[in-house]
Amino acid sequence: MMITEPARQVALHGEYEVAVLGGGPAGILAAASAARNGARVLLIERYGFLGGMGTAAGVSNFCGLHANVHGHIRQVVHGMTDELLDRMRALDGLNAPHLILGKIHAQAYDISAFKCAADGLVQACGVELLFHALATGTARDADGRLDTLFLETKSGRRAVRARVFIDCSGDADLAHWAGLPYEKGDEAGHMMYPTLMFKVGNVDGVRAQEAWKTIPTLMDQAQASGEFTFPRRGAIVRPQKHDYEWRVNVTQLANRDGSAADGTDAVSLSAAELEGRRQIVDYLSFLRAKVPGFEQAYILDIAPQLGIRETRRVVGQYMLTREDVLGCADFPDSIGVNGWPLEIHAAGDVQWVWPPIPESRGYNQLPLRMIVPRQGPGIPDNVLVAGRCASMTHEGQSAARVSGSCFVMGEAAGTAAALALRAGIAPAQLAPQALQQQLERQGVFLGAREQSRETALQ
Numbered sequence: 163m164m165i166t167e168p169a170r171q172v173a174l175h176g177e178y179e180v181a182v183l184g185g186g187p188a189g190i191l192a193a194a195s196a197a198r199n200g201a202r203v204l205l206i207e208r209y210g211f212l213g214g215m216g217t218a219a220g221v222s223n224f225c226g227l228h229a230n231v232h233g234h235i236r237q238v239v240h241g242m243t244d245e246l247l248d249r250m251r252a253l254d255g256l257n258a259p260h261l262i263l264g265k266i267h268a269q270a271y272d273i274s275a276f277k278c279a280a281d282g283l284v285q286a287c288g289v290e291l292l293f294h295a296l297a298t299g300t301a302r303d304a305d306g307r308l309d310t311l312f313l314e315t316k317s318g319r320r321a322v323r324a325r326v327f328i329d330c331s332g333d334a335d336l337a338h339w340a341g342l343p344y345e346k347g348d349e350a351g352h353m354m355y356p357t358l359m360f361k362v363g364n365v366d367g368v369r370a371q372e373a374w375k376t377i378p379t380l381m382d383q384a385q386a387s388g389e390f391t392f393p394r395r396g397a398i399v400r401p402q403k404h405d406y407e408w409r410v411n412v413t414q415l416a417n418r419d420g421s422a423a424d425g426t427d428a429v430s431l432s433a434a435e436l437e438g439r440r441q442i443v444d445y446l447s448f449l450r451a452k453v454p455g456f457e458q459a460y461i462l463d464i465a466p467q468l469g470i471r472e473t474r475r476v477v478g479q480y481m482l483t484r485e486d487v488l489g490c491a492d493f494p495d496s497i498g499v500n501g502w503p504l505e506i507h508a509a510g511d512v513q514w515v516w517p518p519i520p521e522s523r524g525y526n527q528l529p530l531r532m533i534v535p536r537q538g539p540g541i542p543d544n545v546l547v548a549g550r551c552a553s554m555t556h557e558g559q560s561a562a563r564v565s566g567s568c569f570v571m572g573e574a575a576g577t578a579a580a581l582a583l584r585a586g587i588a589p590a591q592l593a594p595q596a597l598q599q600q601l602e603r604q605g606v607f608l609g610a611r612e613q614s615r616e617t618a619l620q
């Protein structure tokens with residue numbers, strides 16, 4: 163049944179050149195780069211802090227900053243991301259890179275340091291922030307361009323006007339309301355499963371040693387003996403900066419029919435939050451009973467929200483695919499690179515698929531076309547999309563959804579928006595070369611097409 167809501171007048175919060183929806187990895191870089199390039203920018207975030215899944219979902223680990231280049235691991239994401247990392251380092255909030263599955267690096271971080279460093283970066287660039295503002299709808303002008311974003315705030319309903327909108331909501335909320343085409347899940351509608359992340363404290367780091375190597379076997383044994391059942395294999399249990407504090411990525415949340423809990427469905431989300439906490443309590447019992455060094459561990463923190471890997475993905479001018487990732491694809495309109503492999507969170511399992519090591523250069527370029535929605539009748543030309551809801555197939559997204567690629571897409575989207583405004587054209591009309599030149603000036607590594615092995619190793 164539907165209820166008719168009476169029409170009402172909405173107060174205008176402000177008018178901007180660029181409005182960025184969502185303050186996750188993509189939104190932080192989109193807002194910062196648009197403002198750095200001279201645009202008047204509002205960054206809108208439903209929580210009271212930035213970081214997206216990286217803070218609100220307790221991720222606390224950057225993947226995708228590095229690639230395995232012919233058997234040697236090196237950082238391939240730079241540009242304004244380096245400024246964010248420097249700010250985190252200055253807060254003593256960034257670990258040295260660690261090896262994952264013997265093949266690639268990730269970098270653990272302190273969640274509070276990410277929040278504070280992100281605040282610092284966007285403020286230094288001149289971004290205006292509006293926290294505690296949940297975007298709930300859009301309106302168009304007489305020419306069909308997107309004109310207004312509606313927000314629910316503690317001050318009541320508000321409207322924000324902008325000339326360019328960048329959807330960094332992770333769930334393509336803005337694109338959904340604006341009528342842009344999107345996909346959800348694979349051909350059968352299956353999405354990556356979400357995880358409720360948690361941290362345990364009071365671990366005896368000396369006795370725990372490299373427990374992440376032994377835990378999978380201990381889990382198999384505990385499951386075989388019938389003592390414990392686990393929602394999935396492929397647990398990721400790693401120490402943070404101090405070895406008495408470990409993060410645990412092991413829960414897996416499904417609907418009653420076994421399909422992945424849906425991050426765009428309030429009922430599904432509610433059930434998953436409850437089930438996630440139940441799984442966490444259960445897993446702590448396993449850690450305490452079976453893993454040396456964890457006997458006195460306790461739940462230090464459960465992430466404020468369920469970690470959502472995949473919901474809507476906008477259909478853009480190009481969709482990044484599995485083959486692009488595994489074949490280390492080149493694109494003439496590169497905006498940066500992704501060095502993370504396919505990481506597929508399927509029912510009960512996590513599957514990894516890598517580009518050939520050491521034969522391949524280990525990263526694919528990311529095309530500008532994946533952040534530009536496919537144009538057509540009725541599609542507004544003043545929207546860009548960056549981050550995990552950008553234009554990728556289900557499997558392509560399993561790789562390029564990680565923080566490193568989201569930073570890359572965000573910096574490109576913000577820079578593109580500012581350049582397009584300066585040129586008086588729609589973002590979809592921007593020539594890639596103009597954007598690439600500016601991104602290179604900002605220090606972005608575009609993944610040179612004919613890069614020699616020697617250059618790649620520098």
Ligand SMILES: Cc1cc2nc3c(=O)[nH]c(=O)nc-3n(C[C@H](O)[C@H](O)[C@H](O)COP(=O)(O)OP(=O)(O)OC[C@H]3O[C@@H](n4cnc5c(N)ncnc54)[C@H](O)[C@@H]3O)c2cc1C
Nearest residue numbers: 184186187188208214215225297332469470549550563565
């Ligand atoms: C459990 C889990 C573990 C992961 N592990 C890793 C890892 O180890 N390393 C790694 O690099 N990546 C990891 N990832 C992936 C990575 O964290 C995300 O893909 C990445 O954060 C996506 O960035 P984003 O900016 O596109 O979106 P998000 O991080 O999802 O940010 C979107 C932001 O938009 C806001 N928002 C959404 N809708 C609205 C709205 N309507 N109004 C206002 N604000 C809104 C949200 O609050 C959020 O801040 C993991 C993800 C999950 C779920």
